[in-house]
Amino acid sequence: MSIIPPAQRWxxxxxxxxLESVMxxxxxxxxxxxxxxxxxxxTDLVILHDGARTGARAAATTTSQRVVVDAVEAALPEFAHxxxxxxxxHRSPGTPVTVEVxxxxxxxxxxxxxxxxxxxITEPVIDSSWTP
Amino acid sequence: xxRARNGVLSGAEGQSGFASLAxxxxxxxxxxxxxxxxxxxxxxxxxARAQTAADAxxxxxxxxxxxxxxxxxxxxxxxxxVVNGARVEYCDCAGGGDQVRVxxxxxxxxxxxxxxxxxRVTAEATAQLRRPAGLSPTGGLGDVxxxxxxx
Numbered sequence: 001m002s003i004i005p006p007a008q009r010w011x012x013x014x015x016x017x018x019l020e021s022v023m024x025x026x027x028x029x030x031x032x033x034x035x036x037x038x039x040x041x042x043t044d045l046v047i048l049h050d051g052a053r054t055g056a057r058a059a060a061t062t063t064s065q066r067v068v069v070d071a072v073e074a075a076l077p078e079f080a081h082x083x084x085x086x087x088x089x090h091r092s093p094g095t096p097v098t099v100e101v102x103x104x105x106x107x108x109x110x111x112x113x114x115x116x117x118x119x120x121i122t123e124p125v126i127d128s129s130w131t132p
Numbered sequence: 133x134x135r136a137r138n139g140v141l142s143g144a145e146g147q148s149g150f151a152s153l154a155x156x157x158x159x160x161x162x163x164x165x166x167x168x169x170x171x172x173x174x175x176x177x178x179x180a181r182a183q184t185a186a187d188a189x190x191x192x193x194x195x196x197x198x199x200x201x202x203x204x205x206x207x208x209x210x211x212x213x214v215v216n217g218a219r220v221e222y223c224d225c226a227g228g229g230d231q232v233r234v235x236x237x238x239x240x241x242x243x244x245x246x247x248x249x250x251x252r253v254t255a256e257a258t259a260q261l262r263r264p265a266g267l268s269p270t271g272g273l274g275d276v277x278x279x280x281x282x283x
Contacts, residue, residue, distance in 0.1 A: 060191070
């Protein structure tokens with residue numbers, strides 16, 4: 001059995017910790033980025049849901065589709081383009097109306113579409129001059 | 133990992149194997165953080181949905197006091213909650229009054245939170261029927277406005 005002198009031992013393992021750190025750090029960076037992305041998606045989802053709620057409220061008090069779309073767009077300034085779907089288009093007092101809002105967000109090279117839906121009961125007196 | 137004869141890690145030897153120790157630790161922390169983020173997100177989204185349902189239910193119940201709507205306030209509140217994927221837990225929809233208070237709940241879809249007892253999240257809303265001046269409480273086509281707040 002040969003005894004390695006201390007100075008030679010240092011040379012042998014010198015930099016191994018730094019090399020291993022370099023191997024681990026990208027993994028940590030990817031994980032942190034993924035968590036931040038998921039948190040961003042959840043935030044977008046909540047904002048989108050708020051827009052859908054505003055749209056449902058507008059739909060319950062008006063007959064105009066344009067007013068509903070305007071109300072949703074005004075509630076969602078964070079999104080460049082939102083698709084708004086109101087069903088049914090012809091509503092009568094006491095019946096449910098559903099507003100579905102969809103928006104696209106890009107996550108690096110990947111694009112994903114988020115949707116939110118809210119419903120309300122059409123109110124007895126519906127008016128086309130609703131203001132949010 | 134090697135230990136020196138006196139039990140203290142020697143400088144370079146103590147550093148070797150850092151990745152083999154750090155990698156599982158990083159993975160474990162990532163899994164825990166992922167579960168926390170997903171569960172917190174699911175709870176927040178469910179809370180937003182519950183508030184939407186509570187607002188809609190309270191407004192529907194208040195609107196049912198108008199003469200054009202035949203079903204009772206309770207039924208209107210339940211219908212509004214159901215179309216929003218919620219369940220009415222409590223409805224202070226006593227006839228005669230202009231104000232209703234509704235509490236609804238929505239199921240939480242998470243990885244761990246539902247197993248820890250937080251299966252549903254509740255929200256509360258209050259709505260008040262305001263009739264235009266000059267009309268009797270039981271007549272006319274009153275406009276319905278709602279005021280809702282979380283409880």
